[in-house]
Amino acid sequence: MTPDFVWLTLACAALTFATRAGGYLVLSRIPNIPPRVEAALDAVPAAVMTALVAPAFFSGTWREAFAMALCALLCLRFGLSGAVAAAMVALVASRHLV
Template sequence: MSTTVWIILAGALLTFLTRVGGHVVLSRFERIHPRVEAGLNAVPAAVLTTLVAPAAMNGGVAETAALVTGIAVSLVTGGMMPMFLSSAAVLILLRHLLG
């Protein structure tokens, strides 16, 4: 097997173990401390920020338009899927048109 295949398999295994490990650790507690729960609730926003911030700071016209579209659609619909789909569509279209 090539090195690339081994890297992909190792990454998949480690991702799986990380996800299962979190469930195993948390299942050992009868109740979760409110601070821990607040921290866990903040993880999705932190991950989203790490994905959006580089595009916002270093992106071109297509990336900025996709971010603005996502914000606008999110404010109007409040849904994650419409926001994601509209932003992705704008990004793909503008990247295609602008090169």
């Protein structure tokens, strides 16, 4: 083990747990959540997941962009697993064939 790194790891672990508990600890102390805050929280999954993946649409080649567009379109009609699987097949095929 590398002692300095273990200390750093412990600090990172504490900090990470604090961020994962912090939002709840703050919010659970507010008795009546204002409508705007409720709207903001309702938007968290879509907002953060979008922020995570959006650059991938522009930073790759047309293949990645096509697979993402296909996945989003298929989600309008099919379930999550089916849409992801079809987009993966399209991506791998385009990388090997085109």
